[in-house]
Amino acid sequence: MITLETTIEEVPNIGSAYHKKLKKLGIETVRDLLYYFPARYEDFSNIIPINQAKVGETVCVQGRITQIESTQTFKKWMTIIEAEVEDETGSLKVLWFNQPFLTKSLREDDFVCLAGKVTLSKNGVYLASPVFEKISEISDNDDLTHTGRIIPVYSETKGLTSKWLRYIIKPLLEYFFDKMPDMLPEEIVKKHKFLPIKEAIWQIHFPESFESIDAAKARFSFENLFLLQLNILRQRAKLLQKTAPVCKMDTELMKKFTESLPFQLTDSQRQCAFVILTDLGKPTPMSRLLEGDVGSGKTVVATMAALSAVNSGPAGGGYQVAFMAPTEILASQHFKGICKMLEKFNVTVGYLTGKESEIYKDGKVSQVKKKELLLELEFGQINILIGTHALISKGVIFSKLALIVLDEQHRFGVSQRAQLTKGKTLIPHLLSMTATPIPRTLALTVYGDLDLSLIKEMPKDRKKIKTVIVEPGERKTAYDFIHKEVKEGRGVFVICPKIGEDENENASLPITGSFAPTNYTQGVLGQIEIKTVKQEYEKLSKEIFPDLRITMLHGKMKTEEKQRVMLDFKKGEIDILVSTSVVEVGVDVPRATVMMIEGAERFGLAQLHQFRGRVGRSDMQSYCFLFTTNPDQLNRKRLKAMIDCDNGFELAQKDLEIRGPGQLYGAVQSGIPDVAMEGMLNIFLVEKTRQSAKELLEKDPELKNYPLLVDSLKKFKQRVHFE
Ligand code: ADP
Numbered sequence: 001m002i003t004l005e006t007t008i009e010e011v012p013n014i015g016s017a018y019h020k021k022l023k024k025l026g027i028e029t030v031r032d033l034l035y036y037f038p039a040r041y042e043d044f045s046n047i048i049p050i051n052q053a054k055v056g057e058t059v060c061v062q063g064r065i066t067q068i069e070s071t072q073t074f075k076k077w078m079t080i081i082e083a084e085v086e087d088e089t090g091s092l093k094v095l096w097f098n099q100p101f102l103t104k105s106l107r108e109d110d111f112v113c114l115a116g117k118v119t120l121s122k123n124g125v126y127l128a129s130p131v132f133e134k135i136s137e138i139s140d141n142d143d144l145t146h147t148g149r150i151i152p153v154y155s156e157t158k159g160l161t162s163k164w165l166r167y168i169i170k171p172l173l174e175y176f177f178d179k180m181p182d183m184l185p186e187e188i189v190k191k192h193k194f195l196p197i198k199e200a201i202w203q204i205h206f207p208e209s210f211e212s213i214d215a216a217k218a219r220f221s222f223e224n225l226f227l228l229q230l231n232i233l234r235q236r237a238k239l240l241q242k243t244a245p246v247c248k249m250d251t252e253l254m255k256k257f258t259e260s261l262p263f264q265l266t267d268s269q270r271q272c273a274f275v276i277l278t279d280l281g282k283p284t285p286m287s288r289l290l291e292g293d294v295g296s297g298k299t300v301v302a303t304m305a306a307l308s309a310v311n312s313g314p315a316g317g318g319y320q321v322a323f324m325a326p327t328e329i330l331a332s333q334h335f336k337g338i339c340k341m342l343e344k345f346n347v348t349v350g351y352l353t354g355k356e357s358e359i360y361k362d363g364k365v366s367q368v369k370k371k372e373l374l375l376e377l378e379f380g381q382i383n384i385l386i387g388t389h390a391l392i393s394k395g396v397i398f399s400k401l402a403l404i405v406l407d408e409q410h411r412f413g414v415s416q417r418a419q420l421t422k423g424k425t426l427i428p429h430l431l432s433m434t435a436t437p438i439p440r441t442l443a444l445t446v447y448g449d450l451d452l453s454l455i456k457e458m459p460k461d462r463k464k465i466k467t468v469i470v471e472p473g474e475r476k477t478a479y480d481f482i483h484k485e486v487k488e489g490r491g492v493f494v495i496c497p498k499i500g501e502d503e504n505e506n507a508s509l510p511i512t513g514s515f516a517p518t519n520y521t522q523g524v525l526g527q528i529e530i531k532t533v534k535q536e537y538e539k540l541s542k543e544i545f546p547d548l549r550i551t552m553l554h555g556k557m558k559t560e561e562k563q564r565v566m567l568d569f570k571k572g573e574i575d576i577l578v579s580t581s582v583v584e585v586g587v588d589v590p591r592a593t594v595m596m597i598e599g600a601e602r603f604g605l606a607q608l609h610q611f612r613g614r615v616g617r618s619d620m621q622s623y624c625f626l627f628t629t630n631p632d633q634l635n636r637k638r639l640k641a642m643i644d645c646d647n648g649f650e651l652a653q654k655d656l657e658i659r660g661p662g663q664l665y666g667a668v669q670s671g672i673p674d675v676a677m678e679g680m681l682n683i684f685l686v687e688k689t690r691q692s693a694k695e696l697l698e699k700d701p702e703l704k705n706y707p708l709l710v711d712s713l714k715k716f717k718q719r720v721h722f723e
């Protein structure tokens, strides 16, 4: 007996040649096949009399084959099958190119239904390589699969056609028509007036109308997002049953800390810090995302949380904090910055990356052996350990970890906490920080397991960054301006999309997928200069600014080298830094006032905004120059948004609209199915699913009465991996 779990190998009419190809599409079982939804549809539902077929139109006709023969062309050794098809109104020539096997299945006097384009060429008027299917007679009520209806078109892989998929899927749908289990609780199906599962799955593959496609899609988007929400809400519920270290808020200490800073906290910073410190004081693990535009001052807030943890905990040396950054440059910047902020607070801070280990104690930084650092950590002598991914490597053992701070790696928080707490009874609090604005739809889905805090305002002394799109003809003016800025002691960033000539060096190229400007790969290359860091460096240092100090920075440089360059730039020993997108996150150089971006159209809006955030970090007026050589109008419109809008949230929303959610935040790798992705754009749907999931879990937290749902949830978790 065939069930939904039956593997494709066991399905009789799937030949062994197809197994591998199906697996390539992620199809392993009958269920996968039925849930392999069409990428699009083609409307062949209108069958017309042959005498109404007009050149240039895509038509569907029915008729009898009066003649069929196969010929060879000598030039290309191509087989052409030529047939004549007639109905009561007339006859039409049909040509199939390169499908020699057709003569095996199509014979004279066969009745066929054909869908294809009526073409005119030196061969006369003919129907070009139409999709065909045999029928018993000319009629309206044949049950057609490939023609004469709205037909499903699937994403195909080599050697696997939509026609074949239709041929395989249709009988399975028929077989399962009354056996399709519905994972959605009946009351939900009723409440939202969804199609019953058997209808929905039929209509999504072989729809009666475009309306029924929409109805089916609505149900499946709901299904997926509903599972997503159930998953998130159950995980949260589970976490809330765990115990976390209590870090009591010490208002005196916090006051002392803020008074020691060279600036006043903004109201937003104050509010966020208060919420976080309150969370830390509770015995349940915090999971919080601290969101704030670049330069809004998240690090200070995190440092307050860290200080609070260090100040709490077992007598004789408080709790520990793990502080993780995505790159060595950032980790080292945090180490320096945080040590400085904690100067007067008698805190021991460790620093650990793949290569380096240092300890800050009693106002001094000293290099130590990694082994020694790890030992001190295990004995609880180190209060805060700052570093890269090295923090979660083997042998790094915290004895009393109370707080994990993650900078710019929000998507990994949950699994990293899991790695750091393996076998521990106390679950540390998690504070994740990001400058990536997260639209509400994503906050409730991809990031749905985190509470959100938002730093809404920038430090008061900041001026709005002036953004300008620089046309090719205005380059000189821009250069003159930059020269003037440098002469006044300011720093300039130049960002290029590539490191060097070699395409393979292109790893950090940000735009992929549907919004990659396709004309780059399709021959316009000659017209478009693609800036490379090396070329640009040569040009700027030799031709444009021979009198200025210019240096390169890119991902292929050694860490020490990168750090030295950043430090020199920060100190003012470098005027212009020509860089790839490695400076994207978090690097703080207050003296930099010009951000110049080459090939700006190649970057996403959110990313451009991140680059722009590298300047404007002091009270000096800063500038962002977007250089573009691509006249493409769509890109122009996108870039204009950068001028009109200095709010990361709005830009992210625009990016989301233009590029779709898949291209954002790597969500495309998360395994969320396309229908759910589409649904994610829809805040109403997201809220509806969340509400439904909440209601169901309130009624039945363990989903005891919904075994099918539990089962689907399990499978969903295997398929979707946010981490
Ligand atoms: P981000 O939120 O991008 O991580 P940082 O924490 O790196 O921002 O802060 C950016 C810069 O602003 C730092 O030099 C920091 O010392 C400074 N800063 C933070 N808060 C304030 C404030 N309230 N007023 C003035 N400067 C601040």
Ligand code: MG
Residues within 6 Å of the ligand: 298, 299, 407, 586
């Ligand atoms: Mg930061």
